[in-house]
Amino acid sequence: MDHESHHHHHAHQEVPSDLTLRVKALESLLVEKGLVDTAALDALIDTYEHKVGPRNGARVVARAWVDPAYKARLLADATAAIGEFGFSGRQGEHMVVVENTPQVHNMIVCTLCSCYPWPVLGLPPVWYKSAPYRSRAVIDPRGVLRDFGLEVPENVEVRVWDSTAEVRYLVLPERPVGTDHLSEEELAALVTRDAMVGVANVVYPKSGEAA
Amino acid sequence: MNGVHDMGGMQGTGPVQAENSEPVFHERWEARTFALNVAMGTFGKWNIDAGRHEIELIPAAEYLRMSYYEKWLERLVGLLAKTGLVSRAELDSGRPDAGSAKATPPLSADRVPALLAAGSLASRPIESPARFQVGQRVRARNIHPLGHTRLPRYARGKVGTIDCLRGAYVFPDSNAHFWGEQPQHVYSVRFPARELWGEQASARDAVYIDMWDDYLEPV
Numbered sequence: 001m002d003h004e005s006h007h008h009h010h011a012h013q014e015v016p017s018d019l020t021l022r023v024k025a026l027e028s029l030l031v032e033k034g035l036v037d038t039a040a041l042d043a044l045i046d047t048y049e050h051k052v053g054p055r056n057g058a059r060v061v062a063r064a065w066v067d068p069a070y071k072a073r074l075l076a077d078a079t080a081a082i083g084e085f086g087f088s089g090r091q092g093e094h095m096v097v098v099e100n101t102p103q104v105h106n107m108i109v110c111t112l113c114s115c116y117p118w119p120v121l122g123l124p125p126v127w128y129k130s131a132p133y134r135s136r137a138v139i140d141p142r143g144v145l146r147d148f149g150l151e152v153p154e155n156v157e158v159r160v161w162d163s164t165a166e167v168r169y170l171v172l173p174e175r176p177v178g179t180d181h182l183s184e185e186e187l188a189a190l191v192t193r194d195a196m197v198g199v200a201n202v203v204y205p206k207s208g209e210a211a
Numbered sequence: 212m213n214g215v216h217d218m219g220g221m222q223g224t225g226p227v228q229a230e231n232s233e234p235v236f237h238e239r240w241e242a243r244t245f246a247l248n249v250a251m252g253t254f255g256k257w258n259i260d261a262g263r264h265e266i267e268l269i270p271a272a273e274y275l276r277m278s279y280y281e282k283w284l285e286r287l288v289g290l291l292a293k294t295g296l297v298s299r300a301e302l303d304s305g306r307p308d309a310g311s312a313k314a315t316p317p318l319s320a321d322r323v324p325a326l327l328a329a330g331s332l333a334s335r336p337i338e339s340p341a342r343f344q345v346g347q348r349v350r351a352r353n354i355h356p357l358g359h360t361r362l363p364r365y366a367r368g369k370v371g372t373i374d375c376l377r378g379a380y381v382f383p384d385s386n387a388h389f390w391g392e393q394p395q396h397v398y399s400v401r402f403p404a405r406e407l408w409g410e411q412a413s414a415r416d417a418v419y420i421d422m423w424d425d426y427l428e429p430v
Contacts, residue, residue: 111219165421
């Protein structure tokens with residue numbers, strides 16, 4: 001998919017430059033009032049910029065691919081199975097994993113806001129929170145998947161999971177063919193954020209499978 | 212409320228445009244706004260449902276114009292003022308009111324890992340048995356509350372099947388307005404795409420929606 005040309009102008013062209021000043025002023029006020037410690041803000045930002053992100057989810061997926069007992073636990077109680085890696089907490093308190101199969105393709109959306117499984121995927125990308133995705137994922141999921149370059153065959157059922165409650169979803173993608181010789185770590189490196197949201201499949205470059 | 216935030220099924224919103232190698236935050240003010248929201252939430256003056264509703268209250272045209280973290284900034288300012296953590300005068304002047312008391316200790320950096328790792332459970336133990344069982348057909352109620360709800364408009368009046376029981380959870384429609392948690396059963400309900408969208412939809416596809424008990428009625 002060619003998205004470079006769009007860069008992020010669509011989401012940010014309207015943002016006035018005074019937002020930087022407004023946020024700085026608010027932060028200063030809250031610090032002066034004793035309500036905020038800036039070191040805590042730094043720690044929160046550092047967590048989601050550097051520590052928590054889709055590499056967490058990729059490790060969960062790879063483990064499920066190589067360990068049938070783990071996969072069974074993951075599908076039965078995702079919160080506990082994901083917790084085995086130490087991934088837990090905010091916006092992942094009530095996890096459910098949905099499995100892609102040759103018959104079923106799952107995709108995740110939050111039509112009402114931006115619900116997303118932070119401990120395994122980090123904070124959501126702009127497109128996930130955007131009007132096009134939130135509006136169309138439920139009425140035209142196959143069209144949305146085509147926007148991502150993914151054509152789901154007619155004989156495969158598309159299931160869309162709208163995150164309206166406090167359950168957070170993670171898609172367990174299909175393991176690509178030709179990867180029997182890969183280690184768990186090598187498999188994890190193939191797993192993308194988009195595949196775990198369900199807008200892509202996992203592709204093994206050598207298999208020549210279409211994305 | 213039937214706000215513009217309730218986007219499911221709208222058309223004409225354009226293609227989904229993903230950005231390659233997207234950063235977690237595009238600007239520093241976005242990162243600071245994110246962190247300020249999380250940090251100020253730890254005072255317990257509002258809850259996640261009230262936070263969502265505050266964003267829903269942004270007028271529709273503004274909601275569509277604003278970037279995501281601009282909405283988070285609006286939400287934070289609104290909640291600070293409504294809960295009295297910060298006065299309107301302070302928000303206007305950027306200075307603490309004369310004689311205003313220093314608050315309780317703020318969130319410190321050393322508490323951040325435990326705060327995030329613990330999260331906040333929305334599930335609650337309840338006594339009452341579930342009203343619906345797996346496989347049962349149910350209809351999403353045709354309601355249009357003026358306040359907060361997590362029953363999306365596109366599902367109202369539609370018939371689905373209980374796919375599984377999720378357990379009991381805090382009810383957002385009351386919790387958002389500080390009327391109590393009123394926990395109740397939540398069900399994953401499977402709606403065939405054709406039930407939602409008619410003949411134009413695939414006969415095979417389905418949308419699964421998590422529904423609180425109060426959103427459903429027997430068929």
